[in-house]
Amino acid sequence: MKERVVVFGDAIIAIILTIIVLELPIQTAANGIVDIVSLLRAIGIYFISFCFVANLWFQTGYAFNKIEQVKNKELVIYLLLLFFLSLVPSATRLLIEDTTKQTLLIYGVLTLIVTAVMRRLITALTKQALKEDHQRKHRIAELNKQDALSVVLRVIILIFGLFFIKPVLIIYLVLPIMAFLQNIVDREEDNLLASLDSQQQADYFQDRNQVWGNSMRRYSTLLRDSMKEGSEQDPDRWKQVMAVWEDHIDKEINERKEHLPSLNGNEKRRMESEITRLEKQKEKLMMQKALTEQNRGQEKGLRKQRLKQRNFRK
Structure with missing residues (x-):
């Protein structure tokens, strides 16, 4: 239909x-x-x-x-x-x-x-x-x-x-x-x-303004990347975005750890919970980064293998 x-x-x-x-x-x-x-x-x-x-x-x-x-x-x-x-x-x-x-x-x-x-x-x-x-x-x-x-x-x-x-x-x-x-x-x-997985998507919307800096930068960067030839097949296309996002998470974790000693009771437990959430978020980004590097290595290996096969046929 x-x-x-x-x-x-x-x-x-x-x-x-x-x-x-x-x-x-x-x-x-x-x-x-x-x-x-x-x-x-x-x-x-x-x-x-x-x-x-x-x-x-x-x-x-x-x-x-x-x-x-x-x-x-x-x-x-x-x-x-x-x-x-x-x-x-x-x-x-x-x-x-x-x-x-x-x-x-x-x-x-x-x-x-x-x-x-x-x-x-x-x-x-x-x-x-x-x-x-x-x-x-x-x-x-x-x-x-x-x-x-x-x-x-x-x-x-x-x-x-x-x-x-x-x-x-x-x-x-x-x-x-x-x-x-x-x-x-x-x-x-x-x-x-x-x-991204579902949790990372939720984290992205929560941190989007901090990741990109501002809406204009997000607009121009995404528009420029979309115009690049073969960008959809590029395994490193989101590498820079992920790196900026990871740096932002590191800053958030460090800031919260600096304020942690001055807090007591519920505020301290809430801050510790936020730090744990951010650390898990960073861990997922690092795992995704490692997976991307692995996929890129596999693609390079396949390209080398195809090149050898073509040279052998010649």
């Missing part, structure tokens, strides 16, 4: 993109010369809609890949999303024919509705895909925060568009590109979480 739903959605999105490009007007002057300025403006608006629809296809496709079956609730939300998305060609045509405050408002309201429904769908699919309660809780909370920020931002853009048309057109172009990059970052972080 999931495959049929995804294929149906892909077909609808392909038709929508086709209709949008067919709406491109080619205006000519009395002497038959094409109005280049008008054509370039129309292509620019089409590109905005193309990026918006393509980003929606990418994000929903990745979210559907995480689940095994589509529940009735997600199916209804997806069909509702496709309904509103099918109105995008008409809104794009209005915007191309007469770029005014009214047509920009219509386009903005429609993309706001589509974005809100899409974000709810992705949140529902993510909640269904995650099995661990702790990971699900943190991930859903983060998605809800992103959803709220996205809606508030688009409402502000709607109001801004009533006064400044051209700057808002540029913003509508940047938004799907930024959302596309954010989805890549989320996917890369999911790959990192997949390499």
